[in-house]
Amino acid sequence: MRVLGILGGMGPQATIDLYQKVLNYTPATRDQDHLQVLIWSDPHIPDRTAAILYGGMDPSYALCAGAAKLVSGGAECIGIPCNTAHYYLAAVRRAAQGVPVLDMIELTAKAARDCLGTGARVAIAATQATLATRLYDSALASVGLVPMVPSPPEQVIIDDLIFGPSGVKAGFVDANNCRRFQELCVRLFSSGAEGIIAACTELPLLAGSPSTMLPIIDPTSILAQALVSFGLKD
Amino acid sequence: MRVLGILGGMGPQATIDLYQKVLNYTPATRDQDHLQVLIWSDPHIPDRTAAILYGGMDPSYALCAGAAKLVSGGAECIGIPCNTAHYYLAAVRRAAQGVPVLDMIELTAKAARDCLGTGARVAIAATQATLATRLYDSALASVGLVPMVPSPPEQVIIDDLIFGPSGVKAGFVDANNCRRFQELCVRLFSSGAEGIIAACTELPLLAGSPSTMLPIIDPTSILAQALVSFGLKD
Numbered sequence: 001m002r003v004l005g006i007l008g009g010m011g012p013q014a015t016i017d018l019y020q021k022v023l024n025y026t027p028a029t030r031d032q033d034h035l036q037v038l039i040w041s042d043p044h045i046p047d048r049t050a051a052i053l054y055g056g057m058d059p060s061y062a063l064c065a066g067a068a069k070l071v072s073g074g075a076e077c078i079g080i081p082c083n084t085a086h087y088y089l090a091a092v093r094r095a096a097q098g099v100p101v102l103d104m105i106e107l108t109a110k111a112a113r114d115c116l117g118t119g120a121r122v123a124i125a126a127t128q129a130t131l132a133t134r135l136y137d138s139a140l141a142s143v144g145l146v147p148m149v150p151s152p153p154e155q156v157i158i159d160d161l162i163f164g165p166s167g168v169k170a171g172f173v174d175a176n177n178c179r180r181f182q183e184l185c186v187r188l189f190s191s192g193a194e195g196i197i198a199a200c201t202e203l204p205l206l207a208g209s210p211s212t213m214l215p216i217i218d219p220t221s222i223l224a225q226a227l228v229s230f231g232l233k234d
Numbered sequence: 235m236r237v238l239g240i241l242g243g244m245g246p247q248a249t250i251d252l253y254q255k256v257l258n259y260t261p262a263t264r265d266q267d268h269l270q271v272l273i274w275s276d277p278h279i280p281d282r283t284a285a286i287l288y289g290g291m292d293p294s295y296a297l298c299a300g301a302a303k304l305v306s307g308g309a310e311c312i313g314i315p316c317n318t319a320h321y322y323l324a325a326v327r328r329a330a331q332g333v334p335v336l337d338m339i340e341l342t343a344k345a346a347r348d349c350l351g352t353g354a355r356v357a358i359a360a361t362q363a364t365l366a367t368r369l370y371d372s373a374l375a376s377v378g379l380v381p382m383v384p385s386p387p388e389q390v391i392i393d394d395l396i397f398g399p400s401g402v403k404a405g406f407v408d409a410n411n412c413r414r415f416q417e418l419c420v421r422l423f424s425s426g427a428e429g430i431i432a433a434c435t436e437l438p439l440l441a442g443s444p445s446t447m448l449p450i451i452d453p454t455s456i457l458a459q460a461l462v463s464f465g466l467k468d
Binding site (some may be wrong): 013031 | 244
């Protein structure tokens with residue numbers, strides 16, 4: 001078994017979601033069957049959206065310091081439960097000094113291709129900053145999927161679900177927001193999406209239990225599976 | 235704000251429960267309002283019950299190594315979401331080199347006294363190892379409460395809820411176990427308990443949302459409040 005590292009806090013509830021999914025995917029009947037995990041949950045990392053879109057403080061220093069902390073604490077593989085933060089992945093990988101840092105976006109694009117088949121139209125429900133980086137557009141295109149960006153009114157709903165005064169980052173993982181996210185997904189499917197990526201780690205918190213009926217793809221679950229698979233290797 | 239450390243993994247689900255309660259008690263409307271937390275979740279720490287009752291491998295080395303890891307990673311205060319592990323608190327405190335390690339059992343005894351009043355009879359729902367250490371008996375007696383130990387048939391139910399093949403450590407935080415824990419509590423109240431301490435961190439997972447109606451005292455919540463209070467100090 002190998003030690004997992006989680007570079008989290010963006011937000012903290014999404015970090016818990018990732019660790020919960022790591023536990024769920026680990027075959028275990030007692031404490032000792034589970035993996036050792038070092039979590040640095042740093043909600044003080046400057047806002048990624050503010051940095052990318054509005055020239056806010058650069059979060060890469062704090063991200064790199066966090067990765068270095070995990071490496072010196074013994075992490076043998078690192079996952080980052082924040083899609084937008086993947087814009088800084090190259091810098092984080094340099095800071096990790098050879099310890100692998102998983103690319104949640106690349107893993108998600110491959111999982112979406114396996115789930116939906118080449119050529120499918122995939123909506124990206126994400127922060128405006130993640131969309132601006134075009135990380136998902138490139139990753140999806142490179143596996144033969146067709147990225148779809150939400151319309152401006154749909155994006156208003158997504159931003160509000162994530163950052164709004166009654167959104168997930170303000171602590172509202174409630175029935176009302178779950179219903180609003182479900183309505184948004186229905187709208188995206190009606191606009192021609194064949195699958196939806198819940199491409200901000202706050203959004204899977206509103207998606208409930210994984211459903212095999214609805215093609216809503218959860219990057220946090222995919223990252224958790226990859227971490228567990230790495231951790232259980234001999 | 236100060237950096238919190240969590241020495242967890244005993245079990246990992248209880249570690250998530252503690253961190254979730256830390257988030258719940260933190261006044262926050264955005265990521266940056268939350269505290270920085272370093273979590274070392276080490277489910278490989280040898281079983282505390284086996285060590286205390288049956289001469290199993292001593293967990294104190296792994297506990298001390300974990301505390302040292304948290305201190306070198308910048309933790310300014312440490313909480314341990316495992317009641318039985320508090321038997322090794324003195325050793326962990328030495329390993330923490332002056333960084334305060336909170337005593338969940340002492341904090342819980344004081345909270346129970348504040349909630350129930352001096353002289354109240356308090357049942358200790360815990361592992362057999364925690365009972366054998368008499369940590370709660372001493373802590374409760376020193377604040378003027380009267381400790382009550384479950385009867386042997388009640389203890390069989392508690393052990394099964396924690397360690398059984400369908401217990402919490404095997405991943406079963408389900409409606410059936412919640413109902414069984416509720417029935418156990420009713421039984422303890424019928425036997426004369428005026429309050430119950432859910433004195434194994436797996437048990438509050440079966441207690442649902444905190445209730446102001448039923449005097450079931452949750453050491454994980456009390457530890458979370460103490461950590462947040464420390465973290466938010468100037």
